[in-house]
Each structure stands twice: as C-alpha cells, then as structure tokens.
Amino acid sequence: ADAIHKAVAHCELPAGVFAHLHGQSHEVGKQLVTHRYTKAVGFTGSYGGGKQLFDWANQRDEPIPVFSEMGSVNPVFLLPEKLSQSAEAIADMYAGSITLGVGQFCTNPGLVFGIKGKDLDTFLARLGRGIEAVAPANMLHEGIAKSFHESRAKALQQDGVNLVGTTTMEATTAQGIPTVATTTAKHFLANPFLHKEIFGPYSLVVQCHDADEMLAAARHCEGQLTSTLMGTAAEIAAHDDVVEAIKNICGRLIVNGVPTGVEVCLSQHHGGPFPATTDARFTAVGADALKRFARPIALQNWPDSLLPDELKNANPLGIWRTVNNELTKEPVV
Amino acid sequence: ADAIHKAVAHCELPAGVFAHLHGQSHEVGKQLVTHRYTKAVGFTGSYGGGKQLFDWANQRDEPIPVFSEMGSVNPVFLLPEKLSQSAEAIADMYAGSITLGVGQFCTNPGLVFGIKGKDLDTFLARLGRGIEAVAPANMLHEGIAKSFHESRAKALQQDGVNLVGTTTMEATTAQGIPTVATTTAKHFLANPFLHKEIFGPYSLVVQCHDADEMLAAARHCEGQLTSTLMGTAAEIAAHDDVVEAIKNICGRLIVNGVPTGVEVCLSQHHGGPFPATTDARFTAVGADALKRFARPIALQNWPDSLLPDELKNANPLGIWRTVNNELTKEPVV
Numbered sequence: 001a002d003a004i005h006k007a008v009a010h011c012e013l014p015a016g017v018f019a020h021l022h023g024q025s026h027e028v029g030k031q032l033v034t035h036r037y038t039k040a041v042g043f044t045g046s047y048g049g050g051k052q053l054f055d056w057a058n059q060r061d062e063p064i065p066v067f068s069e070m071g072s073v074n075p076v077f078l079l080p081e082k083l084s085q086s087a088e089a090i091a092d093m094y095a096g097s098i099t100l101g102v103g104q105f106c107t108n109p110g111l112v113f114g115i116k117g118k119d120l121d122t123f124l125a126r127l128g129r130g131i132e133a134v135a136p137a138n139m140l141h142e143g144i145a146k147s148f149h150e151s152r153a154k155a156l157q158q159d160g161v162n163l164v165g166t167t168t169m170e171a172t173t174a175q176g177i178p179t180v181a182t183t184t185a186k187h188f189l190a191n192p193f194l195h196k197e198i199f200g201p202y203s204l205v206v207q208c209h210d211a212d213e214m215l216a217a218a219r220h221c222e223g224q225l226t227s228t229l230m231g232t233a234a235e236i237a238a239h240d241d242v243v244e245a246i247k248n249i250c251g252r253l254i255v256n257g258v259p260t261g262v263e264v265c266l267s268q269h270h271g272g273p274f275p276a277t278t279d280a281r282f283t284a285v286g287a288d289a290l291k292r293f294a295r296p297i298a299l300q301n302w303p304d305s306l307l308p309d310e311l312k313n314a315n316p317l318g319i320w321r322t323v324n325n326e327l328t329k330e331p332v333v
Numbered sequence: 334a335d336a337i338h339k340a341v342a343h344c345e346l347p348a349g350v351f352a353h354l355h356g357q358s359h360e361v362g363k364q365l366v367t368h369r370y371t372k373a374v375g376f377t378g379s380y381g382g383g384k385q386l387f388d389w390a391n392q393r394d395e396p397i398p399v400f401s402e403m404g405s406v407n408p409v410f411l412l413p414e415k416l417s418q419s420a421e422a423i424a425d426m427y428a429g430s431i432t433l434g435v436g437q438f439c440t441n442p443g444l445v446f447g448i449k450g451k452d453l454d455t456f457l458a459r460l461g462r463g464i465e466a467v468a469p470a471n472m473l474h475e476g477i478a479k480s481f482h483e484s485r486a487k488a489l490q491q492d493g494v495n496l497v498g499t500t501t502m503e504a505t506t507a508q509g510i511p512t513v514a515t516t517t518a519k520h521f522l523a524n525p526f527l528h529k530e531i532f533g534p535y536s537l538v539v540q541c542h543d544a545d546e547m548l549a550a551a552r553h554c555e556g557q558l559t560s561t562l563m564g565t566a567a568e569i570a571a572h573d574d575v576v577e578a579i580k581n582i583c584g585r586l587i588v589n590g591v592p593t594g595v596e597v598c599l600s601q602h603h604g605g606p607f608p609a610t611t612d613a614r615f616t617a618v619g620a621d622a623l624k625r626f627a628r629p630i631a632l633q634n635w636p637d638s639l640l641p642d643e644l645k646n647a648n649p650l651g652i653w654r655t656v657n658n659e660l661t662k663e664p665v666v
Contacts, residue, residue, distance in 0.1 A: 054391075054396070058387075058388070062556075062607050062608070063611065065612075233636035233638060236636065236639055237638075237639060247630060250630070251628075251629070251630060251631065252631040252632075252633060253631070253632050253633065254634060255633070255634045255635050255636065257633065267631055267655075268631060269630060273628075274395050279398075280628045281624075281627075281628045281629065291614075294614075295606075295613045295614045296604070296614065297580060297583070297585065297586060298584065298600055298601060298602035299585075299588075300586065300587040300588070300590065301588045301589055302586075302588050303566035303569065305570075322599055322600075327653050327660065
C-alpha cells in the first residue's frame with residue numbers, strides 16, 4: 001500500500017484514488033461492495049471471501065460485476081511417452097514449482113495425474129527426494145500458515161493417501177512444510193476433499209490405471225486458472241479427448257512447462273471457469289485486465305469535432321481502427 | 334422458430350441445436366437456467382422475467398452468466414438552439430419513431446426532455462397532431478396489449494400528467510393506442526412511476542424549467558439501452574455536464590436522430606447499464622454479441638502443429654494478429 005501511495009503521488013493521480021482498508025471480518029468488504037457508488041469489484045483470495053462478495057453484489061438493487069479470483073489446484077497431466085523420456089527432469093522442475101513462493105502462487109500445481117508404472121515410480125521417487133531438500137519458509141501471515149498445517153494434516157489422513165516426501169528440516173508454526181503425497185484415481189474420484197486446493201507447498205500425485213481413468217479424472221476436475229499437459233506432440237495429438245476435457249476446465253493451458261510463472265503481457269489470460277473465478281470471461285493479469293472496469297458505448301452520428309481523438313475521422317492518434325469492417329490506420333474521408 | 338429450423342437444416346447444423354419451448358409460467362425458464370449443462374443465458378423481455386432468470390443463475394452451485402435485455406425508456410434530450418431551428422421537423426421524426434412497430438422496439442423513445450418555452454410548445458403541438466393521425470395497430474399478443482392499456486391509463490392518471498395527443502381512430506383491445514402526454518420536471522423527479530417504460534406507443538414529454546433542471550432529470554434516469562441528444566455542435570459542446578450524465582446511463586448515444594433503428598454491424602452496441610440489461614459489458618446485436626457465449630483461453634508453449642489455424646506461426650488464414658504487441662498479418666518466424 002505504501003508503494004502504491006508513492007506511485008499515485010509520483011504519477012500525479014488524484015489523492016484518494018487508492019485506499020487500503022484493514023479489517024478482521026468480512027464487514028469492511030460488505031460495506032464497500034454494497035455501497036451504491038461502487039460499480040465493480042476485483043478480488044483475489046479465498047473461495048469463501050470471493051463468493052460472499054459476489055453474492056452480496058448480485059443481491060443489490062443494482063447488481064454490479066464482481067471479479068473474484070478464488071484460487072485453483074492447477075492440475076498437471078503427465079502423458080506416458082513424455083514421462084518415459086524425462087521423468088527425472090520433470091520431477092526436478094515440479095519440485096521447484098510446487099514450493100515456489102512457499103506454494104502460495106494461485107497457479108501452484110496442487111494435483112499431478114500420471115499413469116501407474118515404472119516411469120511414474122521414478123518420477124515420484126525423484127520428486128520426493130527433491131521436496132525433502134526444500135527448506136520450510138514463512139507464509140504470508142500466521143493465519144495462512146495455521147490453515148495450511150490443518151489442511152495438510154487432514155489431507156494426509158484421507159483414506160488411500162500416502163506421503164511421498166516432505167522436508168527433512170524443522171518448521172515453525174509460521175512456516176509452510178514442503179510436502180508431496182500420492183493416491184489412486186479411484187480414491188480421487190470418490191473423495192471431493194482431494195479435489196480442493198491446499199493453499200501452500202503441498203501437492204497430490206494421482207495414479208491412474210490407464211488413459212481412460214485419466215480422462216475420467218480430468219472430467220471430474222472443477223474450474224481452474226491453469227492446466228498443464230506434459231507430453232510429446234504425437235501423444236498430445238493422440239489424446240484429444242483428454243486435451244478437450246482439460247480445455248473445458250481452464251483459462252490457460254500450458255504444454256511442457258510449469259503454471260507458476262504468470263507473465264504480464266497481452267496474451268496472458270489469468271482467469272478460468274467457476275470456482276477458479278466468478279467470471280471466466282475476464283483476466284486479472286495483463287492488459288485486458290482493464291476491461292473488468294470498462295464498458296462499451298456506441299456514439300452514433302456525433303459531430304466529428306466532439307468525438308474523442310480515437311474516433312475522429314482524421315485519426316489524429318494514428319491508431320488501428322476498424323472502419324467498414326476493415327482494420328486500418330487511414331483517416332475516414 | 335419455423336424459419337430458424339429451416340435455416341438450421343439448410344446450413345447442415347446439428348439437429349437439436351435450436352429448440353423452441355412454450356410455457357405460461359416462468360417454470361420452463363427456471364428449469365433451463367438451473368440445469369447443470371446450461372452455461373450461459375440470453376434473454377429479451379420484461380424486467381420481471383429477466384431479473385428472475387439472473388437471480389436463479391446466480392443462486393446455482395456454479396453461477397452462470399445471464400444476458401437479460403429488459404427494456405429501456407430511451408430518453409431524448411432536446412437542446413434549445415436545435416429546437417428553435419427545427420421544432421416541427423423533430424416532432425415529425427419522433428411521431429414516427431414513437432409509434433414504429435406499435436411502440437414495441439426496445440429502443441422506443443419513451444421520455445423526451447425539453448426546456449419550457451414557445452419552441453417546446455410548437456414541438457408539442459406538432460407532435461400531438463402527428464400522433465393523432467397514426468392508426469392503432471395490433472401488438473405482439475393480447476397479453477401485451479392488455480398490459481399496455483392498463484399502464485397507459487395509470488400513466489395518464491398520474492398527478493401533473495396531461496394528454497398531448499392520442500390517435501383519433503378507434504382501437505380494439507388487441508391494439509396499441511398511439512399516445513403522447515406531458516409533465517413537468519418537478520413531477521418527473523418526484524414520481525418514480527414516470528421513469529418506467531410503458532411498453533407500446535406511449536411517450537411522455539418532460540418540460541424542464543432550465544438547463545440545470547434538465548441536468549438533474551438526466552442524472553435521475555436509470556440505466557438505458559440508448560439516449561439521444563438533439564442539439565447543434567456548439568450547444569452540445571456547451572452542455573458537457575448533460576452529455577456526461579447521459580453517457581453514464583446508456584449503451585448507445587445518438588445525436589440528432591432516433592434510437593429506433595438498430596443496425597446489425599460491428600460498431601453496434603445494444604446493451605446498457607442495469608436495469609436496461611443485467612450485463613452492460615456485452616451487446617445483444619452485432620458481431621460482438623457472440624462474445625456473450627465465448628470465453629478466452631491462453632495456449633502456452635503449444636506445439637505449432639497442434640494449434641488452431643488462427644494461432645499457427647505461418648498464419649495460414651492470413652488474418653490480423655497481435656504478435657509482440659504489434660498488429661500484423663506476417664507469419665511468426
């Protein structure tokens with residue numbers, strides 16, 4: 001907040017354009033979202049908080065849009081040929097991604113699906129050893145760390161869930177404990193708790209019997225910010241049913257990478273189907289994020305002199321415009 | 334529905350892509366909107382129906398977007414210089430616009446604001462005579478006609494509302510009765526009933542004391558599909574407070590025209606702030622209407638051969654694309 005206040009002053013924006021309010025309960029948020037001058041809301045945080053703001057906004061006399069980005073488990077699908085080529089390299093990459101920022105990235109890969117066999121065993125063994133070597137670190141605040149410890153303990157107690165590896169170093173109550181566990185697709189499909197995000201450095205590797213079971217698991221995943229596919233071009237082409245299922249649930253689909261890097265660029269889409277966000281049509285990162293707080297207006301038969309520069313016939317800004325269905329920088333004559 | 338079924342067959346679209354269901358109550362709509370396979374809803378009709386669908390959709394376990402277009406009073410603002418130049422021509426134009434399609438266009442101009450004086454008197458007298466000469470005609474169905482007759486009677490009984498002109502011809506109960514009434518801005522500001530749409534060939538001319546009272550009236554209008562400004566370029570420039578107030582409430586702003594023509598083109602925006610629609614960011618008419626039923630997805634690090642043609646490096650479709658922040662038709666090399 002201090003940094004933003006400095007930036008506001010530096011850019012000579014109106015004082016009061018930014019405010020930072022504290023509060024232990026949802027009451028501050030409720031007042032803000034239900035105030036009649038509020039026209040749109042952006043939010044990043046928990047499902048409970050984000051969904052509550054969305055509900056309040058829709059219950060207003062004049063409903064307003066709420067862009068809640070509420071987290072995601074960001075499933076990763078390991079296809080067999082790719083895994084047989086580079087199980088250990090993928091494991092190393094994911095040991096880093098799972099624990100990046102103490103697992104607090106909203107694009108943290110919390111679920112990894114693979115097909116049972118010796119390549120997945122190799123991947124798991126290497127990933128376990130990688131996680132053991134990662135030091136615990138402070139989470140954003142103590143409340144988040146407490147919640148992580150509770151959820152992690154609950155997850156490891158679920159029927160059919162087995163620990164693969166956890167840090168060998170001592171952790172304080174304020175720290176996240178790097179952890180990877182595994183289960184079968186059968187348990188995953190039967191237990192909705194295993195679909196949920198555990199906010200912090202925890203991931204679950206789900207072992208599928210075959211490609212059909214992986215497809216069933218993909219179809220059971222809820223809406224996500226990202227999904228990732230590790231596969232050769234040939235096997236991605238051969239698994240178009242899995243690809244289609246994953247496309248249906250996510251806002252960004254990565255091939256042979258990790259979801260944790262979120263670049264601020266025009267092609268970024270940081271959003272996804274509910275419950276990842278409350279509005280899958282908008283992004284929270286990249287230039288298009290501005291569109292959350294804008295709406296179109298058509299100006300018909302306006303005097304040229306009164307139009308904004310972007311729309312004047314002479315195109316004084318020299319920008320690309322669509323005129324009579326054609327993109328052009330030419331003036332309208 | 335028959336025409337669309339023929340088009341579906343002609344275009345060889347999948348059978349079942351279109352269905353037409355009847356029902357007297359909202360129950361059919363409720364079943365459709367709350368079904369878990371339904372992902373988005375478009376609606377045109379009354380506020381009661383559209384808002385109810387919106388509420389049901391937001392109460393689902395997985396909320397879905399609802400694009401309800403719920404009607405609009407489409408206010409027209411007559412600035413004095415323009416009115417003094419062409420009061421009778423404007424009156425003739427509006428006599429036609431108010432009664433076009435028996436006043437059932439969602440962009441029907443239901444409210445006209447002017448500043449008291451002899452030019453507005455000239456306008457009113459001419460508009461009254463114009464309306465008297467328009468024949469009654471059948472409305473969409475008897476229920477709509479019944480509702481029009483009731484609302485029209487109620488409107489004419491409101492305190493401070495006076496009849497300006499109504500058709501001189503006999504109307505059946507199935508027909509709309511062309512009608513124009515007038516009131517003062519004081520009555521308009523005090524009586525929310527006068528802000529509401531009367532669906533059919535009825536308009537209310539609101540007489541303002543001066544430009545300040547016209548500004549107050551503009552600021553009291555609810556969200557609209559369109560607003561219209563009749564004015565010379567000089568006086569539009571001089572009334573930027575009124576222009577700003579009108580921009581804030583509408584999706585399309587017309588200068589020196591009528592709102593009733595809705596062209597299907599790229600620059601069309603047929604939408605507007607609540608309660609005109611439930612989502613001011615989308616249009617129900619024009620190419621962008623498709624965006625109501627689409628959502629973005631980013632494909633990261635995909636093998637070129639598996640990308641859709643629109644995204645392949647070679648640009649086989651030869652379309653405009655944004656590459657490294659520049660619009661181009663060139664291939665990516």
